[in-house]
Amino acid sequence: MSQTVTRALRLLTELGDGERSLDQLADLLGVHKTTALRLMQSLEDERFVYRDADYRYHLGAGLFALASLAMEQRGIRGIAAPHLAALNAATGQTVHLAAYEGGEVVYIDKYDSRHKVRMYSRIGLKAGLHNTAVAKVLLADLPPAERRRVVSGIEFTPRTPNTITGPQQLLAELETVAGQGWAVDHAEHETFINCVAAPVRDASGRAVAAVSISVPDVVASYERVLELLPQLLETTRAISADAGAP
Amino acid sequence: MSQTVTRALRLLTELGDGERSLDQLADLLGVHKTTALRLMQSLEDERFVYRDADYRYHLGAGLFALASLAMEQRGIRGIAAPHLAALNAATGQTVHLAAYEGGEVVYIDKYDSRHKVRMYSRIGLKAGLHNTAVAKVLLADLPPAERRRVVSGIEFTPRTPNTITGPQQLLAELETVAGQGWAVDHAEHETFINCVAAPVRDASGRAVAAVSISVPDVVASYERVLELLPQLLETTRAISADAGAP
DNA sequence: AACGACAGTTGCAAATAATGCAATCCCACA
């Protein structure tokens, strides 16, 4: 592990919360400001940060240049985009695309709802492995041994009264999901949000992503959300076909 | 300057070109693979990279989570988005939003043309200071002394026969731009692309961004591109109003 | 004009972290 790299990355993360002065950054790390300056200079040279006329540091354009490459590398995202936009337009609800990578489920695209009340999320953030529909869909597609290994490592933090609270319960739920080909989050992640999700498959036949529709209670009841399933499944089938699924 | 941080960032940049093995990354830096491993472990812990089942490294979701914050911090981007989408739909051409930060002009948003032939660009990339319309608009709005200082530091690389080749010529062009309130790139950046650009102002009255329309020759002549000016100016005026410009 | 405060920056030696070697681990294949 590299302490110096960890420090630099920590500075980047801090700037995600807003501009900072050199003194603030040095305090954050508990180092002398000279040390912070040198770290920032390296980040600035590579365009990961820039410094404005008032010597305030900001996240730089090089960061999002690299991030846009990262998103392009996730080819499924480009294939899914028009379909997700159409689903979002047809339902008026928030539509997410998520993928399983590096042991976590992450949101890789998002189309926002027209409604004022919506689920908080952001591209790049992790989805809870035990309490989100997209995670259930992706985990359900893992080989059983790997599924069990992943589930055994989950920390079952209860977020709502509906949250799944143990590995046995989740494994049973994943069996159900694997059988029916879709998943729900019935107020398990947020008390006022219900979601349905379904897998997207590629030429290998494996689930490479999951699409979900998220709906707040004030907009539609859980039963209403389930009525969106046919549209969701139609969309994931179309994306899968474009992705070369058999 | 920090050698270790620079190395880590170089690894990130390399992954922008695609997945890599540990050996490849070590070769890239000219270090022992143990060293490369430790750098990657730090990057992985902070979610900037992930490693797949075949031990191949990829850019991670933490990178684009942070980038999405960076883009949100550029508030003008959100304000401009609906207007730019409308301009893109109305003209069918590629529309860019650029800003001047850290001594460079960078693309911070983009709406692609419907046409097959278009100008290559990517969010986060730098725009040439001497050969793009957005840069001319942003530089033209700097105080004269700063404008001169910036221009004197430019390396006038000729990209096309039309490219401006010296500071005096560019300063004269910027005077013109400051007077007329818009700029052109008449095949100065690419031989087959013409652009027009205009500034977006905020409550301070300063140009905080520039909007451009880029059109390939095969689609429309330079004269036709100039005919897009009224729509462009209408758009930048609307964005500026939303941004609180006086 | 001079002074003080504050923030950023530079040079250098000491301190610390990074580095690479050698050994070990793990997996796949014959």
Place this chain on the structure above:
DNA sequence: TGTGGGATTGCATTATTTGCAACTGTCGTT
């Protein structure tokens, strides 16, 4: 079982990082 290939770990050496002290520049006040 043995072999090959790639990843990983422990340790001593080496190189880099670190923080101190001094300096620079800007701004505000007297």
